Amino acid sequence: MMAQITRRTLINAAIATTGATVIARFSHAQEIVSNENATAIAMGYVADHTSVDTAKWTKKAAPGGENQKCTSCTIYQSIDDDYGLCPIFVGKRVHANGWCNGWVA
Numbered sequence: 001m002m003a004q005i006t007r008r009t010l011i012n013a014a015i016a017t018t019g020a021t022v023i024a025r026f027s028h029a030q031e032i033v034s035n036e037n038a039t040a041i042a043m044g045y046v047a048d049h050t051s052v053d054t055a056k057w058t059k060k061a062a063p064g065g066e067n068q069k070c071t072s073c074t075i076y077q078s079i080d081d082d083y084g085l086c087p088i089f090v091g092k093r094v095h096a097n098g099w100c101n102g103w104v105a
Contacts (some may be wrong), residue, residue: 030085030091030092030093031091031092031093032083032092032093032094032095033045033089033092033093033094035047037089037092039088039089040089040100043088043100043101043102044056044057044099044100044101045089045094045098045099045100046098046099046100047095047097047098048095048097048098049068049069049070049097049098049099052099057101059101059103060099060101060103068099068103069096069097069098069099069103070084070086070094070095070096070097070098070099070100070103071084071096071097072103073086073102073103073104074104074105075087075088075102075104076094078096079093081096082095082096083095083096084096086100086102088100088102
């Protein structure tokens with residue numbers, strides 16, 4: 001016997017699917033955060049985590065700092081292998097291998 005699908009289940013599934021589709025569609029359209037962005041400057045953002053000035057940004061110089069990059073940050077939301085979203089840089093994509101002082105374990 002086949003299980004019945006309730007109206008509530010159907011509506012919840014439709015809302016979830018629509019939300020995921022909208023996020024996926026528009027997240028690729030966002031511009032990539034640049035090193036000249038005011039927030040990027042304030043947070044020490046770089047597109048390549050190996051190029052961080054560790055004399056200035058000591059968090060990256062601390063033990064385990066070599067593993068700090070956007071993809072290992074708790075607040076990073078992956079889009080694909082190259083880019084993701086970060087709530088620090090609202091409306092912009094960040095490089096997967098980037099780093100900023102807002103990195104969270």
